[in-house]
Amino acid sequence: GENVEQHPSTLSVQEGDSAVIKCTYSDSASNYFPWYKQELGKRPQLIIDIRSNVGEKKDQRIAVTLNKTAKHFSLHITETQPEDSAVYFCAAGVMNRDDKIIFGKGTRLHILP
Amino acid sequence: DAGVIQSPRHEVTEMGQEVTLRCKPISGHNSLFWYRQTMMRGLELLIYFNNNVPIDDSGMPEDRFSAKMPNASFSTLKIQPSEPRDSAVYFCASSPHSGDTEAFFGQGTRLTVV
Numbered sequence: 592g593e594n595v596e597q598h599p600s601t602l603s604v605q606e607g608d609s610a611v612i613k614c615t616y617s618d619s620a621s622n623y624f625p626w627y628k629q630e631l632g633k634r635p636q637l638i639i640d641i642r643s644n645v646g647e648k649k650d651q652r653i654a655v656t657l658n659k660t661a662k663h664f665s666l667h668i669t670e671t672q673p674e675d676s677a678v679y680f681c682a683a684g685v686m687n688r689d690d691k692i693i694f695g696k697g698t699r700l701h702i703l704p
Numbered sequence: 705d706a707g708v709i710q711s712p713r714h715e716v717t718e719m720g721q722e723v724t725l726r727c728k729p730i731s732g733h734n735s736l737f738w739y740r741q742t743m744m745r746g747l748e749l750l751i752y753f754n755n756n757v758p759i760d761d762s763g764m765p766e767d768r769f770s771a772k773m774p775n776a777s778f779s780t781l782k783i784q785p786s787e788p789r790d791s792a793v794y795f796c797a798s799s800p801h802s803g804d805t806e807a808f809f810g811q812g813t814r815l816t817v818v
Contacts, residue, residue: 592762623805634795634809635747680747686805690735691760696746 593618595683597695605703610668612698614681617662621683624657624664625692629678638679639666642686668700676702708810710796716816722784725813728777729798737807738771738781739795747795753779786817 594617604610616624625640641648641655641664648655654667664683668675678699684692709728717723729736737752751761756773764771768787773779783790793814797807 625806634811636809637806640806684805690754690799690805691749691752692737692805692807693749694739694747 593621593683593685593691593693595681595693595695597681597698599698600696601699601701603701603703604671606671606673608671610671610675610700612666612679612681612700614664614666614683614695615662616664616683616693618683618685619659619662620685621662623684623686623692624655625682625684626655626666627680627682627694629680629697631677635680671702673702673704676700708796708798708808710794710810710813712813713811714814714816716818717786719787719817720785721817722782723786723790723815723817725781725794725796725815727779727781727796727810729779729796730808731777733798733800733808734776735799735807736773736779737797737799738779739797739809741793741795741812750781783815786815788817791816 597614622643626638627635628638629635639650639653639655641657652669657664678697680697681695682692711726734755738750740748750763751771753773771781793812795809795812797809799807
């Protein structure tokens with residue numbers, strides 16, 4: 592089955608700098624890659640997703656890249672702000688086959704003042 | 705729609721007791737997922753349902769865990785007997801089964817087994 596690895600487990604960046612979180616997946620059939628943000632004590636919420644027919648997607652300060660050959664995908668946050676502090680989860684799934692989403696273990700992002 | 709609703713929000717129980725967690729998915733969503741979150745293991749998929757039918761329960765850790773979905777608007781996750789290592793936050797999530805694949809999470813149930 593699918594296995595998603597996520598790095599780093601903890602990341603501290605200065606406010607205003609960029610943050611990058613990287614994930615790898617094992618199932619070459621995976622075609623859907625969402626990213627979720629979980630603030631302290633709250634539920635995970637989708638912030639951006641990418642499907643396998645594109646290599647990059649951007650939404651304001653957030654961008655995701657996908658390299659299907661290498662089975663890598665990454666989340667990039669630019670101009671980080673205090674409210675970006677949270678745990679971020681990458682995930683992978685094969686949509687329209689079994690709809691199962693497997694998550695990475697998460698990255699705790701700290702934005703330093 | 706109020707979103708995915710889970711109950712209880714918090715549960716403290718003694719080892720050996722039965723625990724039942726409840727979930728009401730978003731109306732019209734055909735897929736329902738149960739996840740367990742711990743510091744060590746992150747978000748683990750326990751089981752998921754499509755149209756009330758269990759599709760994959762390979763993530764259920766032991767026979768002490770069972771899940772049901774008797775209808776489209778209700779699911780339960782039961783642990784019997786509970787053990788201290790079951791302490792975690794349990795999330796239920798639902799998504800439409802129509803190509804739109806975002807999973808909407810409930811608020812979670814924080815389970816503590818003492």
